Each structure stands twice: as structure tokens, then as C-alpha cells.
Amino acid sequence: MTGKIRTVTEVVKTVPDGAHIALGGFAIARNVIAVVHELIRQGKRDLTLSQGVAGLDTDLLVGAGAVGRLIIGGGSLDRFGPVHCINRARESGSLSFEDWSSLSICFRYLAGALGLSFIPIKSLVASEILDRLENGAGADQVKGITCPFTGENYVAMKALVPDICFVHVQVSDAEGNCRILGPRWDNEEQAKAANRLVVVAEEIVPTDEIRREPERTIIPAHRVEAVIHQPYGAYPASVFGCYDYDAQHLKLYVEHSRDARKITEYIDHYIRGTADHPAYLEKAAPLQHRSALRARPGLGY
């Protein structure tokens, strides 16, 4: 049952500098932290990241200096704070930044997933988001368009086709038939828009179990290139039905991310200073600590 199962180290080695990566996390939920840490350990540079709502994953990559361009709908760490590293990079102009909305990013992935070259939308209209895109980094991504049937005006947006998409899921089989429990934001659209798709799963189940309830499969195996099996792979973010976010570690992160020098200390200590995700977990959240975050049955958090 090894199938498509790969280690995060192997998979990340196949991601070239400058690649466009779509990230499946939302703020502090189901972020592909194991992948993000490995991208940082392997010293990837000049990445383009796209995401509906950026969170801990994207903030870490920007803080580590791995990102050249951001295409996002918004960003936050919920009540733990703003995405300090991203905001600081914007303020200093150190990366190319395209600011959209959550639905416009989702529609652009949908166009990519459907093989359409563009998609019309009624969001962004008459906003400064649109002005900035038209006059900045997104100038070749948006254009006014008129419906040939009704004459109605829309904003046409270019399809978004990431080179590779990483999505963190609760359950997969070894072939990549996977289930996403709880709300899925734009995961399905981004996963199916990307040229390559890798899932990180908390749990690997036999394909027979998938066959018993195939209606629960959100992404089928033939779309998936590789499966990384990594329990607590989103820690310190939450995975619904598996574990809660670690409020204590997120507070520690935000204390460091406020300051350009302190974020480097954090990254050196927890990421570059650990060989892999299990070593990171031992350092940041030893067994007893992470067990206390296990979701309670019936609640899912």
C-alpha cells in the first residue's frame, strides 16, 4: 500500500525555485506546515504563492525570504494577529503583491480547473482593489468585459493555473483519494486548477474504506501526483476532526513575527534547526503537549 506515498523531503526537491505554488490553508486552519517548513529548509527562492486567505503558511514563507510574488484574497491569523511578515514585506515593497478578494481568487482557480482562459465576476467592481490591479502587478490579469447576450458589464479575470498545489487533508488512501472534513474554502478549485497536486494527509486508510463511502471523496486519486503522510502536519494550525490550533505556540509565533530579526530567530530555531517535521514536533510540541490538542469526539476541535 505504498502507492503514491512520498516523503515531504522528496516532493519538495521536485519544486523548482520560482515555481507558482497554490497553498490550501486558510488563516490558521489546515495549513501545509510540513511542506512550508521543508521549502524553507531546502532554501527555495523567488516562489509565487497564491491563496484565498493567507495565514501562517504564507507568512512563514515570506518571513523566510522564499517568496517573490503573492496573489492573495486576504490574510490573517484570526484573533492571534495580522500576518506581520506579509504586511511588513508589502510596506517595504520587497515583493510583488496582487491583492484580490476570496471569491475572485476562487473564480480564477475555477476557470483554471475548467480549462477556461478567463472568467467574469461582479466582485471588485468600482473598488481600489481593481484600480491597483489594473495599474500594478495585476495589469495583465484583469479587463472590463461586456456580456455578448445581455450587455451587462463584468470584470474579466485571467484563469489561475498554479504549477503545483499542496492541500492538507484529514484522510487519504495511498493513491490520493482524499476526504476533506469541515468547510473546504477554495481547496477543490485550486487543487484541480494546478498542473501538479500533492496532498498531505493526517491518516492513510485502505482504498476499500474509500470505496465504502465514495461520496465523501473530494479529490479523486487520478488528479493526485503524490501523498505525504504526516500526522500533525498542520501543527500549530488546526485540522478539523483531528486537532485544535495551539494557541500558546501561535502567540509565540506572533511575538516573533512582529519583528524582522526575531522571525529569523524563530525560523532558525524551529525550522532550519530541525531535520524534519517529526523533529520539529518534538521540539515545539512534545507528545504530551500535542496530545492535549487532540479533537474531542462530537466536537471536532
Next chain:
Amino acid sequence: MEIRATEIMATAGARELENGETVVVGIGLPQVACFLAKSTHAPELTPLLEIGVANMRPKDTPVGLADSRIFYRATCWSGFLDVMGMNLHRGIVDTGFLGALEVDRFGNINTTLSKQGGRLRYFNGSAGGNDVASLAKRVIVIMRHEARKLPNVVSHLTSPGFPGGKPRADLDLRGGGPHRIITDKAVLGFDAGTRTAQLISLHPGISFDEVAANTGFPLHRPDSIAVTPLPKAEELRILREEIDPKSVYLGQAI
């Protein structure tokens, strides 16, 4: 316990919502107001969350939209494409209920940046905010009443109210636009002719002059001014015991 400003705001917000409505709610006081409406006069109201949630019934207070607590006991889990695409973009969402960093006299919303003290600082950006403000049939904003948060013109127009004071149809905007701004001092609405924010009611004990002094755009003084009704005992009980017992949102400094 004395009635807190947040409780007046949540109650005023709840009273704007009608039974049977479909409402896309933001985290914090919008969500508290929506649950209060549902527990009182609007049991058939359907709250939606932009992440892909319908009709949730949380029992623990969440820290945000990414917190699993927020979507506990929902009736449907989907994604952006369902809630924001096939509901908001489809044009069937009655009310969008949002928080904001800044709102100007035309109800335009900024959640992207601040230019306080000559320093440019970035914040969370739109997320679903632009989509909600563009597409809902009407929009209610709940926020702190300060002159710098209610400027004449927003520092960045993230989400449209009536940009340039123009009718939304002339700008190709689909949704109906701003309906109310509910603050810790007053409730504002929008004049049908000028599309500018107008005073609707003052919260008990707040004077017109205090509101005008804390508003960054000129506010017309109406001949007679209504007073925002205080929460009733039962509304206070629901807010304090059922919706936010730990005062995560009701206890915040507004």
C-alpha cells in the same frame, strides 16, 4: 451588570435582521448580532459563513473564521464557490454583515491599510469583504465610532458602498449597497437621494454633539432625534449566557 455598548450594538444589529433572511456574517459582533436575532424574532434566519458554512450553531466562542468552533452543528459544509459564488454572486443574499477598519460618508469600506501619522500600514485586505459588499442586497457594518474610523473618504476603497456618491447601478454594481452603520454611539443610515450617511438614532446618554465631534464627515442634525432602544432583559440574558458567556466579543474594548 451595567449594559455595555457592545450589547447595545449587537441588539441594534439583531433588530435590523428579519425572519427568513439569508445573511452572510463576519466574525465578532456581526455574528453575535445574527445569533441574537435568530434566538429572538428571527428563528428562520439562515446565517452563512464565507468559508462554506450554512446555519451553524456554535456552543464555544471561536477566535475567528478559521476556528472549528464557528462551524459546529452547521447544516451544510461547502466552500467559497457555494456560499460566495452560488449564494452571494447569484444575488440571493439579503444582508451582508461586516466589521471594518474605516467607513466613509458614502459607506465605502477599508480593511486594507491605514495611513495614520504619515505611516503606511497594511492590514488583512478584503478576504470575502469586497464580495459581500459588492453582492449582498444590503450591507450592515458594525464598528467603533471614532473620527479617524469614519473619515470623509476612506484611505483605501477595499469594498464599495456608493463610490463617488454615485448610484450603484451606474457603476455596474449588482448588490444594493450600504444600509446601516452601527457604532458604539449611534445608528447611521443612508439618504436615498445623496447616498450619504445620516443619523438614525443616538444610543441612550449620547448627545448629537458628541457623535458629530467623533465623525470625520459632516453629519446633518435632524429636527428630532430617535434614541436607540436598549436591549431587553431577555436579550441581555441570551447575549450573556448563551451567545458569548466568556465575553470574548461583548467584553472587548470597542
